Amino acid sequence: MRQRKYLVSLALGFLPTLVFASEGASLNDLLSLAPGSMLWTILTFFLLLFILWKFAWGPILSGLEAREDKIKTAIEQAQRDREEAAKQLREYEEKLKTATSEISERLAKADKDAESRIDKARDEARAEGQKMLDHARAEIEAAKERVKSELRQEVGNLAAEIAARAIGESFSRDDQMRIINKRLKSLETKS
Numbered sequence: 001m002r003q004r005k006y007l008v009s010l011a012l013g014f015l016p017t018l019v020f021a022s023e024g025a026s027l028n029d030l031l032s033l034a035p036g037s038m039l040w041t042i043l044t045f046f047l048l049l050f051i052l053w054k055f056a057w058g059p060i061l062s063g064l065e066a067r068e069d070k071i072k073t074a075i076e077q078a079q080r081d082r083e084e085a086a087k088q089l090r091e092y093e094e095k096l097k098t099a100t101s102e103i104s105e106r107l108a109k110a111d112k113d114a115e116s117r118i119d120k121a122r123d124e125a126r127a128e129g130q131k132m133l134d135h136a137r138a139e140i141e142a143a144k145e146r147v148k149s150e151l152r153q154e155v156g157n158l159a160a161e162i163a164a165r166a167i168g169e170s171f172s173r174d175d176q177m178r179i180i181n182k183r184l185k186s187l188e189t190k191s
Contacts, residue, residue: 152184
């Protein structure tokens with residue numbers, strides 16, 4: 001197909017030279033209005049027009065039409081691609097908004113959870129501290145009562161011993177303790 005185009009182009013290029021050479025004319029003859037030469041020029045023109053129409057314009061036009069179709073198809077594809085890209089961009093933006101709001105919600109929830117855990121730990125620490133304080137107070141009270149009891153016995157023993165030495169009589173230990181305890185209770189109620 002390519003060789004054929006080259007041959008046609010070559011023939012068309014040499015056709016006027018052959019016509020001009022066959023008549024033996026000079027350059028001045030080309031510029032003059034001779035009816036014979038005008039006839040050959042018109043015939044050559046129409047022959048060239050026919051050859052171009054038959055062999056060149058058809059392929060050129062079909063090539064141009066194919067190229068035009070290809071360009072239209074490429075433009076339509078580009079528009080479809082652009083619309084698809086815009087659609088995907090909208091989807092991604094929507095997903096980004098959703099993800100952003102979800103992250104914000106999760107952060108807010110995490111903050112609330114952290115605050116509630118801190119408050120709970122603080123309350124538990126207070127309760128534990130209060131429990132330890134109450135336990136310590138109870139132990140102190142028990143120790144105080146134990147010390148009071150021991151002190152009473154000690155004071156009672158000392159008082160009984162002092163009284164026995166001072167009076168010179170001997171009381172029974174139970175009698176002495178009863179008298180001392182009675183005296184201590186009367187002193188405690190006064191204070």
